[in-house]
Amino acid sequence: MTLPIPSGTGIAPARFSSIVDEYLNLWPHLPVQHAAKGQFIVDEGDFADSSILLLDGWMALSKTLPDGERQIIDVLLPGDFVLLGASVAPVAACSVEALSDASYTVLTPERANGPEPVMARLRTLLAAVLVTTQARTAELLLRLGKSSAASRTAYALLELYVRLEPLGLASDGRFSLPMTQQKIGEFVGLSNVHVCRTMRRLERDGIISHPAPGEIRIDDLEALSRIADIDLALFREEILLRRPS
Amino acid sequence: MTLPIPSGTGIAPARFSSIVDEYLNLWPHLPVQHAAKGQFIVDEGDFADSSILLLDGWMALSKTLPDGERQIIDVLLPGDFVLLGASVAPVAACSVEALSDASYTVLTPERANGPEPVMARLRTLLAAVLVTTQARTAELLLRLGKSSAASRTAYALLELYVRLEPLGLASDGRFSLPMTQQKIGEFVGLSNVHVCRTMRRLERDGIISHPAPGEIRIDDLEALSRIADIDLALFREEILLRRPS
């Protein structure tokens, strides 16, 4: 199956996850939408009773305080979807922003909640993706609540790496990261200044490096996991879908 | 419809939420399970491919770091459910602990993913409950990342109050809170000591009071909302289900 999806920011083309295949097989004629880097697709408080299925590129779910402080709730990668709202709860709790140029499609209840067996299988996958979304949000919350700056930063890099790898978007510890330190700070709950200090230290300690602007390489996965307080094997089980064999 | 559910810690009997009604109408003969205060129903890393629907009492989703620090990801109230795992992602990312004596039932995919219209309606409700769960987790994450101790604490009290009210478990700003300051700290990411300081200050400022041990009264909802950086009306829309009229 070939799709008219533009290449994103990845260093290699994404292998589509099973959920994207499933959904696009079911609805082959759905319009694919595009968003430019920096564009907001949804704003907090908007009416929303559907979901977004990300096909290519990076997006962020975020919330903002009255004083302008922003927190990124979750980073979305190809194959992820956001349950934005539902008919009895139709208000979006988060904004959705494109971190890179991105393409996506809109998933409505009618296109997923039908009685057909195909849809039942789709729902099984959707539930699984939801579970992994919750799992990584929980990990993030744990670190925002109880961990140091170093641990949070290490965690963020590790989460992204672990998720990018099965998509073919990271290899040999190296991946492109289309986020400024400001945005990384919004993700892990630190000031941009402190993100810089923390990452510099990781760099000086030989744990990560910076082969090109916008790219990261993890040189010592073991050490990074230790700093992030992560058991990699368990972590992968929690936030990745089992590969259909 | 009358159910053999023991009264929880509430100061008034809970009116069951629509989702509980719906599910129990659909499966009237399901065993209701009980858990004693402090008991863990699920541990992080356990195999899990089903969900828990809380009928009565309080539960907490939590995660623990290797050094023993714990973060409460979400507090569950009657009518909430947790999507613990799914067939392609069958590992529980959180532990589930009873904060008070509680009763619950187990919700499996077979009991929700069928083609029957009743199940489709149940799924609509489940999706809505999921949306509200995500909404409050996002609010919490925002505060752990970007807010002061006062704001976090105020938020926690407010979230619980707003959720308890439509269940008939809070009236006139007053509700019972079966959590020690230690646990509140695990929820909002503060040390028990600082929770104490912060709540004492709110008390001295006449914003909350403490009519009895284990009970809280919000005396100045307006002020508490301001401290928590919350727009109450919008907040209610995001974390509450629309009442079926």
Added chain:
DNA sequence: CGCTCAGTTGACGAATTTCAAAGATGGTGG
């Protein structure tokens, strides 16, 4: 060439944790 924006670094101050100890409170067994 100069502009802007992201990253970097230092110095300082504020918020929170940790450590320690002293009240409450409730439950339990004598």
Added chain:
DNA sequence: CCACCATCTTTGAAATTCGTCAACTGAGCG
């Protein structure tokens, strides 16, 4: 009924972490 125990709350003082402010650097771009 009381004494004791464990647990929770409260408060103070010291130590730490991180945010803010400010200045400088470097890369990309018109």
